[in-house]
Amino acid sequence: xxxxxxxxxxxxxxxxxxxxxxxxxxxxxxxxxRDVQFELQPALFGxxxxxxxxKAFPQETMQICDAADAILKGTIGLxxxxxxxxxxxEQPERGALLPMRRRYNTFANFRPVYLPKELAFFxxxxxxxxxxxIDFMIIRELVGGLYFGEKVTGINEQGKRYVKETxxxxxxxxxxxxxxxxETAQSRKKVLHNIHKSNVLKSSVLxxxxxxxxxxxxxxxxxxxxxxxxxxxxxxxxxxxxxxxVMENMFGDILSDEGGGILGSLGLMPSACVGPEKSYYxxxxxxxxxxxxxxxxxxxxxIGSVAMMLDMSFGMKKEAHNLWQAMRAVFAAGYCTPDLAxxxxxxxxxxxxxxxxxxxxx
Amino acid sequence: xxxxxxxxxxxxxxxxxxxxxxxxxxxxxxxxxRDVQFELQPALFGxxxxxxxxKAFPQETMQICDAADAILKGTIGLxxxxxxxxxxxEQPERGALLPMRRRYNTFANFRPVYLPKELAFFxxxxxxxxxxxIDFMIIRELVGGLYFGEKVTGINEQGKRYVKETxxxxxxxxxxxxxxxxETAQSRKKVLHNIHKSNVLKSSVLxxxxxxxxxxxxxxxxxxxxxxxxxxxxxxxxxxxxxxxVMENMFGDILSDEGGGILGSLGLMPSACVGPEKSYYxxxxxxxxxxxxxxxxxxxxxIGSVAMMLDMSFGMKKEAHNLWQAMRAVFAAGYCTPDLAxxxxxxxxxxxxxxxxxxxxx
Ligand SMILES: CC(C)[C@H](C(=O)O)[C@@H](O)C(=O)O
Ligand SMILES: CC(C)[C@H](C(=O)O)[C@@H](O)C(=O)O
Numbered sequence: 207x208x209x210x211x212x213x214x215x216x217x218x219x220x221x222x223x224x225x226x227x228x229x230x231x232x233x234x235x236x237x238x239x240r241d242v243q244f245e246l247q248p249a250l251f252g253x254x255x256x257x258x259x260x261k262a263f264p265q266e267t268m269q270i271c272d273a274a275d276a277i278l279k280g281t282i283g284l285x286x287x288x289x290x291x292x293x294x295x296e297q298p299e300r301g302a303l304l305p306m307r308r309r310y311n312t313f314a315n316f317r318p319v320y321l322p323k324e325l326a327f328f329x330x331x332x333x334x335x336x337x338x339x340i341d342f343m344i345i346r347e348l349v350g351g352l353y354f355g356e357k358v359t360g361i362n363e364q365g366k367r368y369v370k371e372t373x374x375x376x377x378x379x380x381x382x383x384x385x386x387x388x389e390t391a392q393s394r395k396k397v398l399h400n401i402h403k404s405n406v407l408k409s410s411v412l413x414x415x416x417x418x419x420x421x422x423x424x425x426x427x428x429x430x431x432x433x434x435x436x437x438x439x440x441x442x443x444x445x446x447x448x449x450x451x452v453m454e455n456m457f458g459d460i461l462s463d464e465g466g467g468i469l470g471s472l473g474l475m476p477s478a479c480v481g482p483e484k485s486y487y488x489x490x491x492x493x494x495x496x497x498x499x500x501x502x503x504x505x506x507x508x509i510g511s512v513a514m515m516l517d518m519s520f521g522m523k524k525e526a527h528n529l530w531q532a533m534r535a536v537f538a539a540g541y542c543t544p545d546l547a548x549x550x551x552x553x554x555x556x557x558x559x560x561x562x563x564x565x566x567x568x
Numbered sequence: 569x570x571x572x573x574x575x576x577x578x579x580x581x582x583x584x585x586x587x588x589x590x591x592x593x594x595x596x597x598x599x600x601x602r603d604v605q606f607e608l609q610p611a612l613f614g615x616x617x618x619x620x621x622x623k624a625f626p627q628e629t630m631q632i633c634d635a636a637d638a639i640l641k642g643t644i645g646l647x648x649x650x651x652x653x654x655x656x657x658e659q660p661e662r663g664a665l666l667p668m669r670r671r672y673n674t675f676a677n678f679r680p681v682y683l684p685k686e687l688a689f690f691x692x693x694x695x696x697x698x699x700x701x702i703d704f705m706i707i708r709e710l711v712g713g714l715y716f717g718e719k720v721t722g723i724n725e726q727g728k729r730y731v732k733e734t735x736x737x738x739x740x741x742x743x744x745x746x747x748x749x750x751e752t753a754q755s756r757k758k759v760l761h762n763i764h765k766s767n768v769l770k771s772s773v774l775x776x777x778x779x780x781x782x783x784x785x786x787x788x789x790x791x792x793x794x795x796x797x798x799x800x801x802x803x804x805x806x807x808x809x810x811x812x813x814v815m816e817n818m819f820g821d822i823l824s825d826e827g828g829g830i831l832g833s834l835g836l837m838p839s840a841c842v843g844p845e846k847s848y849y850x851x852x853x854x855x856x857x858x859x860x861x862x863x864x865x866x867x868x869x870x871i872g873s874v875a876m877m878l879d880m881s882f883g884m885k886k887e888a889h890n891l892w893q894a895m896r897a898v899f900a901a902g903y904c905t906p907d908l909a910x911x912x913x914x915x916x917x918x919x920x921x922x923x924x925x926x927x928x929x930x
Pocket of ligand 2: 665
């Protein structure tokens with residue numbers, strides 16, 4: 207019997223709704239596998255946790271996560287206005303998400319940007335740009351750079367407010383993520399796009415040095431260097447040229463959301479945040495407070511995160527594959543949630559119906 | 569008689585070719601206006617300057633620029649491989665472009681992202697996304713942030729290489745650029761998108777504070793706050809929602825190139841870099857070493873930069889308007905350069921033919 211403890215952090219906004227569908231799917235998989243047991247442990251996280259306990263990442267949640275084999279996270283965050291009601295350092299991103307990333311050192315963030323040809327209509331891009339579909343992997347460094355560097359705020363000699371924050375990397379951090387990227391490239395098309403800004407940032411100069419050093423061990427992988435701004439252009443003009451992309455934290459934040467843009471929705475962006483000992487899985491998108499509670503958010507990114515967890519944390523490759531297939535089958539049958547419909551001739555379904563259909567397909 | 573001294577910095581790669589067309593256009597305008605004289609002063613700048621003088625921004629060029637009423641700049645930079653042959657601090661971006669921005673304190677970078685409906689076929693976006701065309705203005709802070717913060721490289725206690733660089737802003741810097749943005753929004757649709765990352769960056773927290781303070785003086789302008797990552801998504805999904813966007817330096821670098829992506833080419837991105845006393849004008853794109861010397865680069869962004877110079881530095885609004893119209897007329901007549909053709913049924917023309925046709929239209 208394989209028993210897996212999974213911490214469930216539903217979070218804020220649409221988090222609880224899409225988490226419900228993830229749980230549904232996990233239960234269905236469990237029911238079909240006598241030798242697998244998922245021990246699901248919900249815990250408070252994010253703004254919801256803050257309002258209930260005064261902490262966005264409460265002690266009890268930490269303990270549950272510490273004891274878990276993997277963590278499944280929903281979405282966190284409030285609207286710009288609501289956020290202001292929470293002290294800056296307890297706002298869910300600074301108070302919960304970043305501390306979690308740091309606590310488990312989840313340095314390797316995998317963000318697949320994937321759209322099969324038959325779903326090209328979801329995308330804002332023209333069909334001739336999409337060609338045979340979109341399929342690349344963004345690998346983002348997740349625990350360094352501007353996100354975790356020192357931040358100083360104060361008043362300068364002229365009596366003016368100022369902020370200084372630090373973008374910091376050392377060669378070990380870069381080597382770790384770049385190695386993951388080379389490994390991934392080797393297992394795919396053997397082309398690695400290295401995203402940098404070495405014409406301005408000294409951190410990119412070091413980054414590129416390390417890329418060249420690690421490259422020696424992967425002679426079969428072709429490295430292509432591309433400036434982050436050029437990458438932002440080419441994601442729109444010719445996404446088909448990319449297979450594996452590696453980049454530092456902030457660049458990864460922006461370009462992966464651009465990736466969601468070219469797919470047609472951030473709702474199509476699951477992700478894995480992998481650390482040396484523990485990993486957590488989450489949609490790449492925010493908590494969409496504007497549509498929360500309406501049962502219309504697409505749970506694809508959440509269920510996709512489950513698939514990534516099955517694959518990467520539990521070695522259940524076949525089940526992961528089946529789950530992706532099941533989601534594609536739902537779309538292929540002409541169903542989709544309103545956010546993706548784009549006025550196309552599809553059968554509109556709700557969040558929970560999507561989950562039910564995926565389970566039925568499984 | 570209005571005499572204007574213009575420093576011409578053709579630069580590297582396709583710079584000289586597209587600059588030639590800009591000069592052609594300036595001469596044509598001069599010929600049609602007895603009361604206007606352009607004194608054109610070419611000067612070395614970029615990698616070309618480095619190889620000839622050992623400096624990417626030579627003393628003589630500085631003097632010419634100091635004495636000029638406006639500066640027209642082509643493109644700079646070499647291929648990734650060629651760049652490595654120049655010491656890091658003399659590479660054209662660090663050795664010429666950034667020093668120029670600092671010297672003239674060109675803090676306000678205007679990057680129009682504009683595509684009339686009839687040219688929608690240039691864009692990778694579907695027609696229903698483009699709707700009535702794309703038309704918004706990115707206003708990017710250009711002399712602060714990571715670009716100009718302190719950078720420290722060294723070896724840490726574990727003997728590992730590291731880099732620290734600083735993202736720094738004070739309230740005056742923010743106030744200056746935000747004020748420009750409110751003014752621009754007021755003269756357009758009165759909606760300002762404020763791009764930030766306040767859920768992670770403390771500099772964005774200060775940025776947003778200043779936005780709220782300046783907003784008090786522009787009660788007729790509606791401010792919409794949007795995270796930089798979300799903005800990257802929505803530039804693809806719904807660019808029509810934007811009219812004026814304001815953001816810090818690095819975000820502006822990435823999102824404006826994404827803007828070029830949704831237009832169909834960075835070749836459609838002219839820009840103005842405005843300082844308190846002097847401004848310079850440049851295409852937003854790089855020097856495209858791969859197509860340099862082939863007479864196929866589209867000079868639109870360069871000629872568009874001339875139009876912005878006429879308008880913003882010389883107050884020649886009518887001439888600027890005519891120039892835009894002339895370029896649109898060339899496209900409307902079915903002509904275009906190969907980079908924009910996208911296999912469409914158009915009459916392919918060369919760089920210099922585009923310039924000739926614009927002059928003929930004028
Ligand atoms: C919520 C926010 C802190 C986070 C980030 O910037 O990393 C999110 O945008 C993401 O991409 O996971
Ligand atoms: C060449 C480079 C230094 C520059 C920048 O990053 O500002 C360019 O990309 C731009 O956008 O003007």
